[in-house]
Amino acid sequence: MPRAVALTLALTLVASAHAADGTLQPEHLIIGSDLTYPPYTYLAEGKPAGFDPEFMALLGQQLKLTPQFHDTRFANLVMGVNARRFDVVASALYVTPERAAQVDFVPYLKSGASLMVRADDNFRPQRPEDLCGKRVGSIKGGSWIPKLMALSKSYCQANGQAPIDSREFPTSPEAAQALLAKAVDVQFEDAAVAAITAEKLKGRITLSSQTLIYPVVIGLAVRKGNDVLLKQLDQGLAAMKASGDYQTLLSRYNLGEPSPSDVAQALGQGPQAVSQ
Structure with a gap:
């Protein structure tokens, strides 16, 4: 096998392995976030701070992944995750039927x-x-x-x-x-x-x-088709709830947990569903 072909095949196998993990880089979770939006996401002394960075740090511990934030303006977040610039959006992104047609959500907040x-x-x-x-x-x-x-x-x-x-x-x-x-x-x-x-x-x-x-439901957003990562995030959130870390963080920021009916309405599936 020619060396160039062998190298291409090796790179393809590595990329496939990364895709199977659900993340763009092994052992990392690359996060798109608008770091100008306190108290959810902002920079403090040059480092990501606020609810979402704290939440993602706890979630990363559950998933054994190191969070890495990419500061991205809000209007470009959905496009960015779909273009594989990052794995997930964590930036006070409201769950709406229109956005749910573009990305998959893990609802985690109510505001x-x-x-x-x-x-x-x-x-x-x-x-x-x-x-x-x-x-x-x-x-x-x-x-x-x-x-x-x-x-x-x-x-x-x-x-x-x-x-x-x-x-x-x-x-x-x-x-x-x-x-x-x-x-x-x-x-x-x-x-x-x-x-x-x-x-x-x-x-x-x-x-x-x-x-x-x-009233709105806020969700983490992942690219449609990235079912592996979607499942990992769901499992990590469930583990955070079981440990009590999730409720503690919500209380500190005066935020709430969305109910199944809240989520259904946000997605346009409930009896009183509205588009936010």
Whole structure:
């Protein structure tokens, strides 16, 4: 056998072995995450920090894999995992029927959204219906944006009000800066992110909504067809629950565990399913 052919065959066998393991590299779990989104994922002293890095460190221990984070902007995460740039997405990715058509999910969190406004503004929206005619800032690719646009037509314009002016920003902090600069009237944000943003900005921004808007399920995402890794992640999560580590971490971040009915609704399979 020619040397070049033998080398090609060897590399093919190695690649196949890696694929059989479900990960791109042996003994590693390469994770796509937008590290600009505290408290879920962010950089602290140059290292990944927040709920997802802590969660993935515990999951990696269960799977005997070393987590390796790739900082990737939110709008590119699904494309990246499908292009095999990383094994899994762990970045507060909401489970939706549209995304479930592109990736497979391991649901592991339940959250929701809040509305943020400037503290010196009298505008205090409570519901999405209060946003007619307003400039609404969001992180680019936020899954609530299509829902807001649908509401703008079905509610605002249908009732003779001005449409919602949706404005997207590459990161959540940039959306918050736009709010402070009066470039938008309100920021639509994940509830946990909104709380920590308001705390960091020391009273300059406040949460106007009192209840969770569009309650959502958050999931790890893997490329469709990577059933080996999907099974490993499911088993690792079950082991974390059995050890108590999962519940401890959820409590520390004030997050919840999604029920089977929550997951079914998020996937568009429940009796009251909605698209987030």
